[in-house]
Amino acid sequence: MAEAHVRKQLTRSQLAQLILSQEGKCAACQCKLDFTQKGQVIDEHIVPIFSTPEGVDPNRTENRELRCKPCATKKTSSEAPMRAKVRRIEGENTQADKRERAKEEGRYRPIQGKALVGGGFAGSKRFNGEINWKTPTPTPRWTTEE
Numbered sequence: 001m002a003e004a005h006v007r008k009q010l011t012r013s014q015l016a017q018l019i020l021s022q023e024g025k026c027a028a029c030q031c032k033l034d035f036t037q038k039g040q041v042i043d044e045h046i047v048p049i050f051s052t053p054e055g056v057d058p059n060r061t062e063n064r065e066l067r068c069k070p071c072a073t074k075k076t077s078s079e080a081p082m083r084a085k086v087r088r089i090e091g092e093n094t095q096a097d098k099r100e101r102a103k104e105e106g107r108y109r110p111i112q113g114k115a116l117v118g119g120g121f122a123g124s125k126r127f128n129g130e131i132n133w134k135t136p137t138p139t140p141r142w143t144t145e146e
């Protein structure tokens with residue numbers, strides 16, 4: 001995730017703006033927001049931070065809304081599968097990026113499956129769990145020099 005995408009607290013003026021535009025009601029269920037108790041009003045990001053494109057400020061007022069606690073909880077849990085997916089995709093990108101960089105810097109070299117085994121795959125940090133035991137002739141594996 002980009003570093004700029006950090007959850008920020010609403011400023012007082014942002015909060016005032018939202019209360020006014022929502023007329024003091026929950027953005028989802030329209031119940032009257034309870035400001036008398038702490039933690040009963042949650043400021044949500046309409047487009048979640050994790051899916052905000054780079055260069056866009058997820059904390060801008062137009063992307064914020066106030067919800068009552070039950071509605072905020074509902075929103076957060078409904079986004080959980082998507083959040084997990086984004087994390088997975090980012091992880092894959094990171095691996096691919098690493099490989100691309102290694103290629104550019106000339107650190108990208110094939111490793112024969114046999115060499116992996118010979119190098120002691122069981123305790124090897126290099127072993128990536130992708131050895132196909134059914135392949136009689138090991139296919140070349142690619143790795144980066146760390």
Ligand SMILES: [Zn+2]
Pocket residue numbers: 026027028029030031067068069070071072
């Ligand atoms: Zn609500």
